[in-house]
Amino acid sequence: MKTENLKPRLTLIAVGGTISHIHDPQTGKSVPGLTAGDLLRRTTVADMYQVRLIDLDERTKLLRQPDDLLHVARCIQQAVETSDGIVVTHGTDTIEEVAYLVDETVKVTVPIVFTGAMRPPWASGYDGIRNLENAMYIAATVSADYGTLVTLHDEIFEAWSVYKADTGAVDAFTVRRGAARGRICGDQLTLTWRPVPRARFEQIPLTLPTSVPILTMGVVDDGGAFGLVLSQNVQGLIVGSIAAGEVPPVAYEKLLALAKTGLPIVLCSGVNSGRTAEEYYYPKAYDELRTAGIVIEDWLSPRKARIRLMLSIGLGVPYVPFGREFLAERK
Secondary structure, three states: OOOHHHOOEEEEEEOOOHHHEEEOOOOOOEEEOOOHHHHHHHOOOHHHOEEEEEEOHHHHOOOOOHHHHHHHHHHHHHHHOOOOEEEEEOOOOOHHHHHHHHHHHOOOOOOEEEEOOOOOOOOOOOOHHHHHHHHHHHHOOOOHHHOEEEEEOOEEEEOOOEEEOOOOOOOOEEEOOOOOOEEEEOOEEEEOOOOOOOOOOOOOOOOOOOOOOEEEOOOOOOOOOHHHHHHHOOOOEEEEEEOOOEOOHHHHHHHHHHHOOOOOEEEEEOOOOOOOOOOOOOOOOOHHHHHOOOEEEOOOOHHHHHHHHHHHHHHOOOOOOOOHHHOOOOO
């Protein structure tokens, strides 16, 4: 039998979201209410771990400013020093972006696992406690080499690839490349991959840019929004292209002109999966964009690329496309 001091030391950080909502009988609304302690008491596994509880201010308000993101990252970085694993409960609408930011900035020495819920506690089919118990199991079990993970609906995802594909389904989450990387079934945790060592920022910037919009392209788009960018003090721009990097002809010329001003611009595919620069089939199609200073992002979604660009600007370093460590060129 394990003694108390041999139990894994977990830190449970509540950042809010549907997992912690209650039904307000006066207004009829679903509002933040449950604390980290409230959530832990609803589990059946609390006595298996030593759990430190942290409730962030963000639990009862939406993330509003870039500094709110940095506050979450700094709290996790501090908790890493006294924990064997970190569990973060978070809203599912933005969990993919915040988990990726943490994966890039926090120096990982213990597992970090994000989770949430698609149903509130007062609704039929509440999935939050099952997700939380799974997250605690993962945080106490896996190697820190896996980086920041996200778990919902018994599946385990890498932070860089996971995204919400449905607004209401319990199995709403999937990945940009491949499939879920792991699964929990009862007391069995299966990981179907080994982590690939890759470069991370491993720094939390002092500040982040406040204005890095995403502009998504559509057929016969004239790029009118590009003309507004400089007048709005935008600090960087993400362009979500049509399919594999296509930008409509009129918008294309405006995009090139905008790039020549020196504004950091990253082009990624607006499609849910696949590469941006399919140069094997379209050789030299992206040369003019690169010459103008536009970065082609092959791996990340526009929302993840935006986080990466914000970190690059905040740290004062050039944007380096994600995922080069995963590539093996044909010889």
